[in-house]
Structures are given as C-alpha cells and as structure tokens.
Amino acid sequence: MSVPSPHPELDDLATEMFRLFSRIEYALKAVGLLTKQDGPAEADWPSFADRINAHGLAGAPADVVAAVTFMLTEPPRKQAAEKGKLVWVTGDPGAQSQARLLAVYICRVRNNLFHGGKFAGHWFDPERSKALLEASILLLQHFVSIDGEVQAAFHGA
Template sequence: MAYDQEMSDLASDLFRTFAQVEYCLKVTGYCVAGRGGAANPDWTRFALEMPPLLDEAGEDVVAAISYMQRRPPKKQVYVDDVLQWRIVAPHAENGNDLIFLYVRRVRNNLFHGGKFNGRFFDPERSRELLEHSITILMAAILMSPPMLEAYENRSD
C-alpha cells in the first residue's frame, strides 16, 4: 500500500473512531448543551469519572500516552498575521482530560486543515499522532462498560 494511501486510511480511521466515541459519550449521558441547545459530548466529565487511563492500560496505550506527553500535538495559532505552530499546554482537570484534549487537538488540526493540504505535513509525526490517538480512543471505550455497550450496540 502506498504511503499516501496508508495516511489517508489512518486519517479516516481517526475520524470514524472519534465520531463513534463522541456518539458513545452522548448516548451514555456524557452530554452538555452547547450553543443553541446543541448536544455536545462532555469529555471532561468522562475523563474525571473514569479510572486513570494508565492504571488499566496495556503496553500499546502506555506507549501512546507516553508519546503524547513527551511530544504533544502543537496548536496552530495566528499571531501578527502569521500562522504558527506552538506548544500550548491546555488547561486540564486531570491526566485523562489532558490526554483527551491532546487527542482532540490531533483531530482538530487535521479536520480544520492545519496539518493537511492535499498532503500530510511531517508525515511520520502525523502517522504517530494518528495511530496513538486511535489507540487512546479505543482504550477509553474498552475501559468503560457503558461506552463499550454503546459502541457494540450502535443504532439510531
């Protein structure tokens, strides 16, 4: 498989997994009203109520979290009319919340065009961030019985 196709498949996997996790969050009660009453997933409450990811994680999850902590995804900022990438530590309520914030940043950087313009910028780093994000999202589902049930029994 060509490298570009592998990266496209990983990006699709991240979007699909991310959407499934947000669906599971909302249908299991981790939901808050957003602007105009929009149903928004409550990542922070989920992060606070679940056991620490590292406590029950396998080697792959430990490696993914360690990578995110050592090499967090940067945030695209606009300063003095110039797009820049900066390491910006998000405000997090606990370790789970921080890791989920980083995963959401990976998704946002990709979805909002910060890391992709017909080709992946820094493809090796992008691949690592995509793979680790998917691993973390799947661990979150597996560690929460209600989330796992919602994931396995998806319907309307």
C-alpha cells in the same frame, strides 16, 4: 479532481480516526455525557476523561502505556495566527488529570485534521502525523474498552 496521495497510509489512518472519534462522540452523548442538558448536544469529553481517570491506566497494555507517554511528552500542537501568519503553538491546556490532558490532545489531533491544520495538498511532517494518529486511535480504543457504559453505546447496545 482527485490526485493520488503520496501517503495513502496516513489517509487511511485519518479516516479511521474520524470514524472512531465520531462513534465515540455519539456514544458519549448517548449515555448522557453532555456539556449541557438542554440545547445543542455536545459530547462532554472532560467528564469522560474523569471516568477514565477513575479507572486509572495501571495495568494497561504496553502499547497503551507507550501511547500515553508519547502523547504527554510530544503533545500535538495547535494552529494559531501570529500577525496574520499561521504558526504551530504548544497551547498549554493547563494543569489537569492525565486522562483530561490525553482527551485534550486527542481532540486536538482530530481538530487539526478536521480544520485543515495538518494537510495542504500534502501531509505536514508525515512521521509525526502518523505517530499522533496511531497513538490517538489506540488511546480512544482503550478508553472505550474500560468504560462499559460507553462501550455498550459505541457498539449499539
């Protein structure tokens, strides 16, 4: 049963986020950024973040710098259960490099979407959801653009 969405723009951003995230996960695995060399093929986001961190964000376009600032000052929360009730917690990922923190936060945005944390028939906090999606998409695009090997795999080369 299809019900018209009150926020089609958010629906489109979520679709874009899923597609982009999926393509990047494929690219990471294709270039050998795997959590294990044997067994299930899982993308190694921390290693990718280390590669991004090595490039640094110096000289990044203003919109990327703004997205970094937003994600670090207003990080996505994660859904948790407290005494059987769903709540949102900050879920401090610990002291890490800036790029690792951003990767954790981007994966958290994806997880919140995929596992139903942000949508229960309507978007929770639509303005914040939009900002998180836009920042995540922009940062993912930027990260791919500065890692030539991942960029080649992303584009199917």
